[in-house]
Amino acid sequence: MSFLVAGTLQVAAQLADAQDSLGRKGKYSIQGLRVALILSSPGASAATVAALDGVFQALGFENCKKREVSVQNFHEELILFREQLDAHGSPMGCALVALVAPSRQLRQPQLLIQELSHCKTLRGCPKVFLLLSSGSGDAQEPGDFLTGLGEICGRCPHWSLLQLLTEFFCRIAEESSGDTFCPVLRSSLRGALCLGSVEPQRPEPDPGPSAQYDLCGARAALFLAVTRDRPGTQHDVAALGDLCQALGFKVTLRIDPTAQAFQEELAQFQERLDTHRVPVSCALVALMAHGGPRGQLLGADGQEVQPEVLVQELSCCRVLKGHPKIFLLQACRGGKRDPGVGPTALPWYWRWLRAPPTIPTQADVLQVYVNTQGCVAYRDEKGSDFIQTLVDVVRAKPGGDILDLLTEVNRRVCELDVLGPDCDDPRKACLEIRSSLRRRLCLQA
Incomplete structure (x- = not known):
């Protein structure tokens, strides 16, 4: 979608x-x-x-x-x-x-x-x-x-x-x-959707778009991870941290933040970026926690925080104006289990957030949510399918367009059959990718 x-x-x-x-x-x-x-x-x-x-x-x-x-x-x-x-x-x-x-x-x-x-x-x-x-x-x-x-x-x-x-x-x-x-x-595409056509005798066209973000400046990442009653989170943090460091991000990690600490950590992260001594070209925020049916995150204290509030916080960062801001959210969005549809057990997805007809400008923001509205996000003692697959895909092609890479991540996650704890029947998961990016975003030249 x-x-x-x-x-x-x-x-x-x-x-x-x-x-x-x-x-x-x-x-x-x-x-x-x-x-x-x-x-x-x-x-x-x-x-x-x-x-x-x-x-x-x-x-x-x-x-x-x-x-x-x-x-x-x-x-x-x-x-x-x-x-x-x-x-x-x-x-x-x-x-x-x-x-x-x-x-x-x-x-x-x-x-x-x-x-x-x-x-x-x-x-x-x-x-x-x-x-x-x-x-x-x-x-x-x-x-x-x-x-x-x-x-x-x-x-x-x-x-x-x-x-x-x-x-x-x-x-x-x-x-x-x-x-x-x-x-x-x-x-929630799982492959490139090209509605036009190219003549077979012509050379492979430029993948476009024509403009690309300049990532020559510093890169900063913030991980906020709730590990209590979330086995495998430590493996997601380690794998994503290694990937970010390989891509040139300076990583700040906070374990088991409360709901209030989620907001405080984002505010402090934004203040540090605004006072950074060298230009900052990209920021990445990974949020890993339990979640609720309306898309809210739960801190280690069980209290709620809305991801949109955290996105708005970073959108106010002066040094990041015109630069990409990436949010990765690994959290449940309710208690439903998706069994898929049809004989191949591949699911159909529809996810709409109840939002006002107009929203404040939040340009150059990329948000990635794991699973559909109201559904469980699967994770085991080895980590989550979302984070582990994301790391594998980006490592294999770090210079690729991030939207193309995320589409491939979604394809792989959607094709997995997950054995949920509720029964022996296979379950399905799917990503939701939201983008206001205005240029190609390639994390490695």
């Missing part, structure tokens, strides 16, 4: 795959029909609908259905669309749905996401959702946003969807003046 917020403009995509949907390791195979649907509420801008057509064509969706209905009827239209696809009979390659409505009226988009996830014909196929809204005070109108996105998609069809969005974020930043609402994508 991907999710983008630009002002009150929201772009969301949920993508799920079965193992046989990967044409080759690490890349989705987009074969079959590409279906698209536009649902717009009465009074929606004609320019927005026209711009959507441009994006659809740039992404290879030549035909799409359009319906003008009230927001209250969006769910019924999605049900009808799903039933038509299931009755179609032909193989599907990808589905793209655009929902256009006034600001703040799409309060529970996850229900619409879930509806299309039940489509049997689309099982194993990417499903992309674009949620577009506009109103007074919006940072950018949907039509303008979509026109720019369509131009980039048409110019670089060989780039993956995540690469296209990162490049587009860079353009937004360059064209904006003053405070802006920063785009954020959310992804």
Whole structure:
């Protein structure tokens, strides 16, 4: 799933795959029909609908259905669309749905996401959702946003969807003046999703995006790890610490912080960076703790702290303005166990945080959560699958684009069958990657 917020403009995509949907390791195979649907509420801008057509064509969706209905009827239209696809009979390659409505009226988009996830014909196929809204005070109108996105998609069809969005974020930043609402994508992709095509006789294209973060300055990392009643955490701390040191990060470790100490340690970390004698080019924060169903972390004292508060703390760091800030969160997000879906036991995921239509600017932030909203994050005495796999993947290709590497980490974690403590049946896990990065991030030259 991907999710983008630009002002009150929201772009969301949920993508799920079965193992046989990967044409080759690490890349989705987009074969079959590409279906698209536009649902717009009465009074929606004609320019927005026209711009959507441009994006659809740039992404290879030549035909799409359009319906003008009230927001209250969006769910019924999605049900009808799903039933038509299931009755179609032909193989599907990808589905793209655009929902256009006034600001703040799409309060529970996850229900619409879930509806299309039940489509049997689309099982194993990417499903992309674009949620577009506009109103007074919006940072950018949907039509303008979509026109720019369509131009980039048409110019670089060989780039993956995540690469296209990162490049587009860079353009937004360059064209904006003053405070802006920063785009954020959310992804649980397990392979590169390239909706365009490249002629076979042409050389392999540049992987893009064109801009890359300069990491010539100092690098700092902060680990906050709760080890009480969390066997294996010490192995995660050791493995991640060795990796960070190999990549040039100076690591600060705090064991068993209370909820208040989580915030205090972040504040002190930020103050140390602002007074650092040499420029700082990158910061990494690893948070390892028990967690709750609303995404909160639990300190060693059992009290709660919200990860968003910690992210905002580091976003205020003056020396890190314009530089990447990485957050790794290894924690449960509830008590549910995911058994997966279908005969291959590969799961479908939808995760939406209840957030206001607009959020403060938090540019250049990369957050990685282990597991879905409301689900358990698995770990044993050897450590967690997330941290151990992350270390293996980054060590193998430290110069790779971090979003590509994290997508590979997710693929490996999703393909694991975990034997949970609740029963003998295999369970599944999946990452959620949130990025407002505006350039390529490669941790090693």
